[in-house]
Each structure stands twice: as C-alpha cells, then as structure tokens.
Amino acid sequence: MADARTTTNMMEKVPVPEQDPKVRAMNFDEVCLGYQEAEALAEAARCMHCKKPHCVAGCPVNIDIPSFIAAIKESDYTKAYEVISQSSSLPAICGRVCPQERQCEGKCIRGAKGDPVSIGKLERFVADWAREHGLKMKGAAQKKGKKVAVIGSGPAGLTCAGDLAKMGYDVTIFEALHKAGGVLVYGIPEFRLPKDAVVAKEIENVKALGVKIETNVIVGRSVTIEDLMTKEGFEAVFIGSGAGLPMFMDIPGEQTKGVFSANEYLTRSNLMKAFRKDYDTPIAHGSKVVVVGGGNVAMDAARTALRLGAEVHIVYRRSEAELPARAEEVHHAKEEGIQFHMLTNPVEILAGENDMVSGIRCVRMELGEPDASGRRRPVPVEGSEFEIACDTVIMALGTRPNPLISSTTEGLEVNRRHCIVADDEQGKTSLEGVFAGGDAVSGAATVILAMGAGKKAAQGIDEYLRNKG
Amino acid sequence: MYRILKAGNLSGPNYEMIVEAPRVASRCLPGQFIIVKIDEQGERIPLTITDYDREKGTIELVYQPVGLTTSRLKMLKAGDCLMDFVGPLGKPSDLCESEEPEAIEALKKKKIVFVAGGVGAAPIYPQAKWLHEHGIESDVIIGARSKDLVMLEERMKKVANVYVTTDDGSYGRSGMVTKCLEDLIAEGHSYDHCVCIGPTIMMKFLCLTTKKYKLHTIVSMNPVMVDGTGMCGACRLMVGGKVKFACVDGPEFDGHKVDFDLALKRQTLYKTQEGEAFLAWKEGKTHHGGCGECGGEQ
Numbered sequence: 146m147a148d149a150r151t152t153t154n155m156m157e158k159v160p161v162p163e164q165d166p167k168v169r170a171m172n173f174d175e176v177c178l179g180y181q182e183a184e185a186l187a188e189a190a191r192c193m194h195c196k197k198p199h200c201v202a203g204c205p206v207n208i209d210i211p212s213f214i215a216a217i218k219e220s221d222y223t224k225a226y227e228v229i230s231q232s233s234s235l236p237a238i239c240g241r242v243c244p245q246e247r248q249c250e251g252k253c254i255r256g257a258k259g260d261p262v263s264i265g266k267l268e269r270f271v272a273d274w275a276r277e278h279g280l281k282m283k284g285a286a287q288k289k290g291k292k293v294a295v296i297g298s299g300p301a302g303l304t305c306a307g308d309l310a311k312m313g314y315d316v317t318i319f320e321a322l323h324k325a326g327g328v329l330v331y332g333i334p335e336f337r338l339p340k341d342a343v344v345a346k347e348i349e350n351v352k353a354l355g356v357k358i359e360t361n362v363i364v365g366r367s368v369t370i371e372d373l374m375t376k377e378g379f380e381a382v383f384i385g386s387g388a389g390l391p392m393f394m395d396i397p398g399e400q401t402k403g404v405f406s407a408n409e410y411l412t413r414s415n416l417m418k419a420f421r422k423d424y425d426t427p428i429a430h431g432s433k434v435v436v437v438g439g440g441n442v443a444m445d446a447a448r449t450a451l452r453l454g455a456e457v458h459i460v461y462r463r464s465e466a467e468l469p470a471r472a473e474e475v476h477h478a479k480e481e482g483i484q485f486h487m488l489t490n491p492v493e494i495l496a497g498e499n500d501m502v503s504g505i506r507c508v509r510m511e512l513g514e515p516d517a518s519g520r521r522r523p524v525p526v527e528g529s530e531f532e533i534a535c536d537t538v539i540m541a542l543g544t545r546p547n548p549l550i551s552s553t554t555e556g557l558e559v560n561r562r563h564c565i566v567a568d569d570e571q572g573k574t575s576l577e578g579v580f581a582g583g584d585a586v587s588g589a590a591t592v593i594l595a596m597g598a599g600k601k602a603a604q605g606i607d608e609y610l611r612n613k614g
Numbered sequence: 615m616y617r618i619l620k621a622g623n624l625s626g627p628n629y630e631m632i633v634e635a636p637r638v639a640s641r642c643l644p645g646q647f648i649i650v651k652i653d654e655q656g657e658r659i660p661l662t663i664t665d666y667d668r669e670k671g672t673i674e675l676v677y678q679p680v681g682l683t684t685s686r687l688k689m690l691k692a693g694d695c696l697m698d699f700v701g702p703l704g705k706p707s708d709l710c711e712s713e714e715p716e717a718i719e720a721l722k723k724k725k726i727v728f729v730a731g732g733v734g735a736a737p738i739y740p741q742a743k744w745l746h747e748h749g750i751e752s753d754v755i756i757g758a759r760s761k762d763l764v765m766l767e768e769r770m771k772k773v774a775n776v777y778v779t780t781d782d783g784s785y786g787r788s789g790m791v792t793k794c795l796e797d798l799i800a801e802g803h804s805y806d807h808c809v810c811i812g813p814t815i816m817m818k819f820l821c822l823t824t825k826k827y828k829l830h831t832i833v834s835m836n837p838v839m840v841d842g843t844g845m846c847g848a849c850r851l852m853v854g855g856k857v858k859f860a861c862v863d864g865p866e867f868d869g870h871k872v873d874f875d876l877a878l879k880r881q882t883l884y885k886t887q888e889g890e891a892f893l894a895w896k897e898g899k900t901h902h903g904g905c906g907e908c909g910g911e912q
Contacts, residue, residue, distance in 0.1 A: 321843050323651055323658070323698035331845075361700035363843055367637045389845040393857065400852060400876055402883045409846035417657060417840070425682060426657040426840075427887035500879045547844050549862065 156259030159188040161266050166480040170451055173335045173420055176477055177241070177266075182220075185270040189217040192262050195254055200264060203252035205597035208232040210249055210264055217267060226275040229268060230282050234307035235300065235347050235596065237276060238329060240269025241338050242441075243593045244471045276346050284354045285313035291610055294319060294379040296364045296550065299327020300592045301385030301583025303351050304599030305606075310354035312607050317379075319362040324416060327387055328584075329592070331416040332408075334445050336452070337474075340415070365549035370557075370579060380613070381578045381606045384565060385599060388544045388584035394437070398494030399540075403429065403502030407438070407446040407541035414449050431455045431537030435505050437491055438541030439463065444474040446539045447483050457483045458533060462490040462510050462523045488512070488523065492530065494538055504534045544589045554579075564588050571605025572598060580605055616699040619672060620692050626762035627678045629688045630664075636671030638663075638701040644740035645707030645834070645866055648673060649842045651698035652686055659683045660839050660861075662737035663702065664766075673701075676736040676766060682891050703842045704865045708832065709809070710744045718748050726752040727798075727805040728774070729791050729820055731812020735765040737834055738811050739773075746773035753777065753803065757791035757812070760784045791816065792823045805829055810869060814881060818874035825870055833869035835860045838883060852876050 162178040163169075169176050180188065192214040200210045209228050216225035229236045245251070245265035253261030291314055295306045298320040306316045324330050329344045338344060352358065362368060364386070373379045391406030393399055410428070413419040417426035434450040436443050439461035447457045459478070461468065464487050468475055479485070488510040497503025509529035512521035551559045558566040558575035565574055565581040572580040582598030584590055620632040638648060647662045659681075665674040679685040690696075709721065726745065730738040735756050745752050754774040758764045761784040770776050778786030779794040787794055791812070799805070808831040810820045817833045824831040837849040837860050844862035851858050854871035858864060 321700070322841065323700070331841075361698055362637060363700065363703070366702055367641060367700070389843070391845070391847045393847070393850075395857075400850065400857070400880065402880060406847040409840060409848045412840055412846050418655075424655045424657075425891060427884040427891065429883075547862075549844065 155191055156255075158191070158260035158263045159184050161263065163477075166477075166482070169336065170481045173452055175339050176336050177473075179273055180266055180270045182270075185217055185267060186220070188263050188267060189214050191255060192218075193254060199252035199254065200249040200262075203248045203250075204232075205248065205593045206232045206600055208249075208268070213271060214262070214264075214267060217271065222271055222274045222278075223280060225271045226280050229271060232600075233596065234282070234304045234351060235592075236268055237272035237343050237347055238300070238338060239593055239596070240265050240267075240272055241343070242333060242471075242591075244591060246472050248593070276343075281353055282307070282350055283311070285311055287313050288315065289313040289610075291315060292317070292377075292379045293381045293383065293606060293610075294373045294377075295383045295385060296370075297321075297327055297385040297387055297583075297585070298325035298348070298358055299329060299385060299387050299583065299595065301387070301585075301595035301599035301602075302327065302383065303348065304596040305383045305385060305582065305603045306356045306599075307351045307354055308600055308603035309606060310351070310356045312603070314607075314610075316355070317357045317359060319364055319368070320358060320360045321363040321386075322416065323360050325358045325360060327385075331412045332442065332445070334411065334415055334449050335420075336448065337445065363549065365553040370550070370554045370576075374578065381580065381610055383572070383599070383602050383606060384550060384574070384579065384581040384585055385583045385595070386547060386550055386585045387595075388546045388589040390545045390547050390563075391540070392542045392545060393540055394491060394542060396491060396493055398496060398502075401494050401496045401502050402500055403431070403536055404494055404538045404540065405429070407436070407442045407539050408544065410446050410539050411442070411449065414453075420449070420453060428453065429537055431535070433535040434458070434537040434539060435460060435491075435533055435535045436539045436541055437461075438543070439468040439470060440541060440543065441470045441474055442543075443541035444470045444478050446541050448478055448481060450537070450539065451481055451483060455537070458486060458535070459483060460486045460489040460491060460505075460507060460533075462488065463520065464488055464512060467520050486533075490523065490525065491538075495532070502536055502538055504532045505538055506530055506532050544584075546585045546588065550585075562588060567602075570601060571608070572602030573605060573609075578609065580609075615695040615697060618690055618692055618694050618696065621688075621690055621694070623688075624676065624765070628763075628765050629677055629679060631675045631677075631687065631690070633673050633675065633696060633699055634671060635673050635699050635701070638673050638699065639666045639668055639671045642666050642673070642702035643706035644710045644744045645737065646702035646704050647737075647842075647865065648675075648699060648701030649703060649839070650675075650683075650687070650696055652683065652690070653697050656686070656697070657683055658698070658840060658842070660703070660836070660842055662834075664736045664739055665743070666740070673699075676733075676739075678733050678763075678765075700842070703861060705863070707741050707809070707866055709741060709807075713748070718750065721745065721748070721750045724750075724807050725803075725805045726750070726807045726809070727795070727803075728752060728754040729757070729795060729808060729810040729812070730754060730765075731757045731791055731810075731816040731820075732759070732763060733765065734810075734812030734816075734834075735770065738809065739766050739770055741809065742770060742774040751775070753798070753805070755779060755791050755794050755798070756786075757781075757794065757816070790819075792820055795820070795823060799827065808832070809834075809866075814874060814878050817869060817872075818878070821869040821872070821874070831869040832866050833872060834865045835867060835872065835877060836865065837877060837880060851880075
C-alpha cells in the first residue's frame with residue numbers, strides 16, 4: 146500500500162505481477178498481468194508532478210502524463226482515461242508495447258536516482274479499467290459529409306481514422322488481410338498483446354466512432370488510389386500500409402526448408418493461430434530453433450518458438466548494449482530460458498536429411514569504429530567460424546515497405562528504400578490529397594511512432610479538406 | 615462474407631465454384647489468383663482464377679480437391695458463404711497486360727502454344743479466352759494422367775485449337791505433354807511463345823524440352839503461400855539466381871530461369887502436417903491410427 150512505503154523504497158517501482166517464467170514458457174497467455182488498483186495507486190504516488198514534465202516531451206503523442214497520473218491518485222479513472230484519450234486512440238496497446246524506457250520513462254526525473262515511474266504500466270491500468278467498465282471515446286457531434294480513405298488498419302491507420310472520425314469525417318479503412326489490426330494482429334504475439342481481449346476491443350472502439358473497415362482489399366490490386374479518389378468519392382487518402390516485406394541475409398542455404406522469415410512464422414502463429422490445434426494452418430514445430438536478429442520481432446519469434454516446444458537460441462551480430470528490442474522483452478526472453486549469442490553473425494545455413502536445415506554456421510564479431518547509425522560497426526573475427534546444430538532458422542532482420550501501392554500509384558514519390566516520401570508535420574506526399582505515415586514512410590519502427598504519424602496526418606487531412614472547401 | 619452462387623462437380627475429380635466478389639471481378643486479369651479462407655479456423659489458400667464476369671461481379675474457380683481446404687471447399691453449396699476471398703493477387707499474364715492496338719498486333723504475329731497439365735487448364739483457360747476475344751489465335755495442349763482428369767476441354771475448344779493427350783492413352787493422344795509438344799512440332803507446327811502451367815515436376819520437364827527448341831517458355835509457380843501480398847516470403851523461389859516472391863513478383867516467370875529442384879523441395883515442407891490435418895478431418899473421431907503419424911494405433 147502506498148502509505149506503508151518508506152522514503153527509500155519510493156526509489157523503487159511497484160513490481161508488476163507476471164506469470165511465472167516456467168509456466169508461461171508453456172502457454173500463450175499474457176506474460177504481464179498488469180497492476181491491480183492498490184498497486185496502481187502506490188505507483189502513481191511516486192509521480193512528483195514536475196513543473197516541466199520531461200515525460201510528456203518523451204512521448205511521441207505527447208500524452209499529458211502528469212494529469213492522468215494525478216487523476217489516478219484521486220481514483221478518478223474515468224478522468225484519467227479521458228486525459229489519455231485526448232492524445233491516444235489505442236492506450237491499452239501502447240501501455241503494453243511502447244519502448245517506455247526510451248520515451249516517457251527514459252525522461253522521468255525519478256530515473257536519475259532510482260526507478261522511473263512505471264508510466265506504461267499505469268497507462269495500461271487505466272486503459273484496461275476503462276475497457277472493463279465499458280468507457281468509450283467521444284465521437285463527433287456533427288458529421289462533415291466528406292469521405293476519407295485510410296489504407297491499412299495498423300497503428301497508423303487506426304489512429305488517423307479515429308482522429309478523423311472524431312472530427313466528423315466519414316472514414317473507411319481498407320485492410321489487405323482478413324482481419325483488422327495490421328502488425329498488432331499478425332506481428333505481435335498473443336502473450337504480449339492479447340488479440341480478442343485487447344486488440345479487437347480497441348478496434349471496436351474506433352469503429353464505434355463511425356469508422357468503417359473493409360477487409361480483404363489490397364490497394365494496388367483490388368482497387369487503386371486513383372479509383373478511390375475518382376470513382377468512389379474519397380476526397381483524401383491516408384496511406385498507413387506499414388513495412389511488411391521481410392528481408393533475408395542473402396547467404397548460402399537460405400532457401401533450405403526450415404528457414405523462415407519472422408514475418409511468416411509470426412503470421413502463421415498470430416494471425417492464423419497455428420499454435421492452436423483447432424485451426425487449420427500448419428507451423429513448423431522445431432526442436433532446436435535459431436533466431437537471427439536482436440529487435441522486438443526477433444524476441445517475439447524466439448518466444449513463440451519456445452512456446453511451441455523448442456530450445457531457442459538468438460544470434461545477434463552486435464553486443465547486448467545495442468539490442469534494439471525493448472528492455473522488458475529481452476529480460477522476459479532470458480527469464481524464459483532463451484539463450485543469447487551476442488557478437489555472432491550467420492554466414493551459411495546447412496542442409497541435412499530430406500533437405501531440411503541441420504545447422505547454421507556463424508562467425509564471431511567484434512565491435513569496430515562507429516557506423517552511420519552511431520553504433521560501433523561489428524566486424525568478423527577471422528578464423529572464428531563455428532556451427533550451431535538446429536532444425537529451424539528464423540530470420541528477423543527487419544522489414545521494408547511493400548512496393549505494391551507505390552508501384553501502382555502514378556506520381557507518388559518514394560525514396561530508394563521504397564519508403565513513401567511524406568513531410569514530417571502533416572504527412573503530405575507528392576500527390577494532392579494523399580497523405581502517408583508510419584512504417585510505410587519511416588521504414589520499420591514502433592507502434593507509437595506510427596500512431597504519432599497517423600495523428601499528424603489526420604490534422605493535415607483536416608486542414609487540407611477545410612481549405613479545399 | 616462472399617456468397618457462393620454456384621458450386622458442384624464438373625466431371626471426375628474436377629469441381630467448380632462461382633463466387634460473388636465484385637472488387638476482385640472489377641480488376642482481375644488472366645494469370646492472377648485469389649486467396650480463399652473458408653471460415654475462422656480455415657487456412658488461407660491460393661487458387662487461380664478460371665473466369666470472371668465484370669458486370670455480375672463474379673469469379674469462377676475450377677479446382678481438384680487434394681488437401682484439407684480444397685476438400686472442405688467441395689462440400690460447400692450455392693447459397694453458402696466464404697468468410698474471406700481476396701484478390702486479384704499476383705501480376706497478370708504478360709500476354710494479357712495491354713489492350714493497346716500495337717500490343718495486340720504484336721501478339722497476332724506470335725505463334726503461341728499453351729501447355730496445361732492437370733489442373734493447369736484452369737489458369738490457362740482465361741488467357742486463351744482473352745487472346746481469342748482480342749482476335750489472337752493460340753494452340754492449347756491439355757494433358758492429364760487419364761481421361762477422367764481432363765479439365766475444361768469443351769470450353770477451351772471454343773477459344774483455341776485444342777490437343778488433348780493422356781499419359782495412359784485413355785483419351786486423345788497418348789503420352790505426356792512433352793511428347794505431345796514435340797509431336798506437334800514434328801508435325802510442322804512452329805511456336806515462338808509457350809505458356810506452361812501444371813504440376814511443378816511437369817513444368818520442369820516441359821522447360822527442359824522447350825530449351826532444346828529455344829522456345830521461350832513462361833511457367834506459373836504454385837509454392838506454399840500465406841498472405842499472398844509479399845509479407846511472409848514463404849513462396850520464395852530462385853529465378854535466374856535471384857530470390858523472387860511468387861505472390862508479388864509472379865506467379866509467372868521465365869521457365870528457363872526457374873530453379874525447379876529447389877521449388878520441388880520447398881513444396882514438401884508442410885506435407886506431413888497437411889496430411890495429418892486432412893486425415894483428422896476426413897476420419898474425425900473414427901480415426902484410430904494407421905496414418906503412421908498420430909500414434910493412435912498403439
């Protein structure tokens with residue numbers, strides 16, 4: 146309880162209950178159980194309400210963090226939810242998947258001498274409370290009678306659509322897959338972000354604002370942007386199609402059976418629910434799996450393989466300090482027994498019986514001079530090659546934007562990485578009335594940055610349509 | 615939901631289905647495919663488009679049930695609905711991409727032969743039909759193991775010159791499609807463009823044959839696929855030494871550049887699991903072993 150805490154342990158955050166690592170390694174249920182009310186109150190009490198709250202500046206959508214924490218302190222969770230909703234359409238998701246240590250919590254003053262306030266866990270508490278109590282975001286009082294098309298129902302698209310609907314626009318989201326949610330549904334696993342309990346509910350909230358979602362429409366194939374604007378009456382378009390194209394290493398043996406992109410592996414498990422016996426889609430149940438990469442997607446793939454019964458190894462070419470994944474995911478992965486091989490890079494995939502993967506040959510790396518990203522460049526150590534025996538290899542090397550839209554939309558400018566060129570302030574592209582944001586513009590990044598871009602584009606679209614008259 | 619307007623057995627193991635899917639029908643072209651998912655628990659499987667009606671907004675599929683999903687598909691009747699139906703996917707056939715007069719004139723000068731093996735007749739038909747509607751003639755070889763497996767013969771005859779051949783000689787000419795093509799060439803036919811669609815192993819051997827004649831050959835690949843939009847990479851192939859995704863870069867490729875041996879290997883990846891799932895569905899609770907996989911016999 147808050148009042149029972151001494152000054153010294155005010156330096157420490159209230160620990161969040163989690164499933165035991167040994168138990169959760171065998172199931173797909175959510176790892177983090179979230180704060181109960183008493184825990185949330187105790188953690189909220191740690192916020193010092195700084196005059197200049199750095200946490201707000203650290204949040205890509207600038208949630209008024211001190212205000213929502215103040216509302217928690219007053220046990221007014223409805224108010225806390227309203228404060229968050231002003232800036233975020235998907236708080237239950239952000240509370241779970243944001244890299245808080247690099248954003249709000251990374252800027253928290255408490256972090257200088259102890260643990261920062263667990264802002265993410267508090268956000269999740271408020272969002273979950275709101276959902277359990279049936280709170281809804283406020284829709285538009287008046288309709289504007291103008292149609293806007295949003296391409297992609299991931300974080301960028303949902304945010305943009307939600308904001309536009311709140312302003313009174315008639316919004317339709319076009320989704321290529323059979324289920325709305327984009328990366329929230331195909332990419333992030335159930336044990337980190339429950340699909341029915343959380344994602345589907347957040348999408349229901351967006352729909353409750355009046356947003357229509359048409360699944361199974363691949364813009365660029367089923368319909369073009371030009372058709373949407375000339376034949377279907379949409380006055381503006383937002384492209385939030387993400388970065389869905391997987392990358393491979395281009396090393397020998399990469400086409401061997403048993404080598405998957407993390408996208409394929411995760412899509413089978415998350416979107417197609419291959420981890421469940423009552424679903425038809427198959428997935429490889431490896432006995433020893435090597436995951437290549439160090440981002441969130443690598444952690445997700447590794448922990449999925451673990452839950453499907455495999456012994457799992459992660460190989461990453463830089464050192465632990467450079468791991469791009471959220472600190473919490475790395476911590477959870479280690480707790481669950483995933484083995485990390487840092488400064489290790491694959492050079493060849495070996496095939497054995499039945500042309501299946503039998504191992505992966507790697508080379509040890511050392512860190513040299515800083516590269517363009519500012520991180521020290523890993524260089525191979527000569528003569529250090531060694532093999533890890535395995536039957537499955539999952540490549541989690543990052544993703545690029547899908548060229549399907551850019552290649553079928555005349556005049557839409559892209560850069561050499563196939564990213565759509567759009568301005569930072571409003572997401573304006575080279576085509577009039579066409580806006581873009583999220584991974585489709587930035588290349589693979591985070592849920593919250595995509596949401597931030599969706600938000601700015603909604604403002605840009607509003608301004609454009611108001612000026613257009 | 616996508617309503618089924620017509621469904622049933624065509625002949626032998628061949629089934630057809632006409633589905634209401636206006637967005638797909640408004641834009642699809644020969645060579646493209648769709649992905650269907652029957653219900654919540656179903657998997658996504660790619661099927662080629664056999665015909666389409668832009669005005670009615672319908673897509674026709676012709677298929678032979680082989681695995682779990684196609685076997686479940688054949689149980690559906692007119693009036694039933696498919697949960698998901700998405701497309702058109704893949705690039706249209708090179709032949710049917712442009713309706714510009716110059717393109718049509720250029721095609722009229724070409725001597726085109728289609729080689730359909732088994733279910734390959736289903737994706738060949740719309741290409742031959744498109745050419746016919748644009749005044750371009752073509753020859754079509756329909757090959758099948760035996761008479762009952764021959765598909766779409768009558769409809770094909772309305773749009774092209776058709777030669778049927780069966781492996782066992784039970785109908786039409788006798789022998790495989792490779793022999794039929796060589797026989798036609800020996801009989802004085804000459805071709806400068808070949809499109810071959812069928813089982814991977816048959817496309818491999820047909821390409822070996824056409825290489826001898828320096829006959830440019832396009833094949834349509836059918837690897838394992840999940841999303842069909844370039845997202846998963848399950849369908850990756852090596853073509854001319856480069857990695858290609860069949861779903862977005864294809865499904866049609868220069869057959870003389872495709873690494874068929876690799877494609878054949880990759881197709882077998884989920885065979886055991888698919889077989890198990892199929893048996894579990896087919897035999898349901900009556901399945902008590904014998905498949906060698908479930909351990910039920912012990």
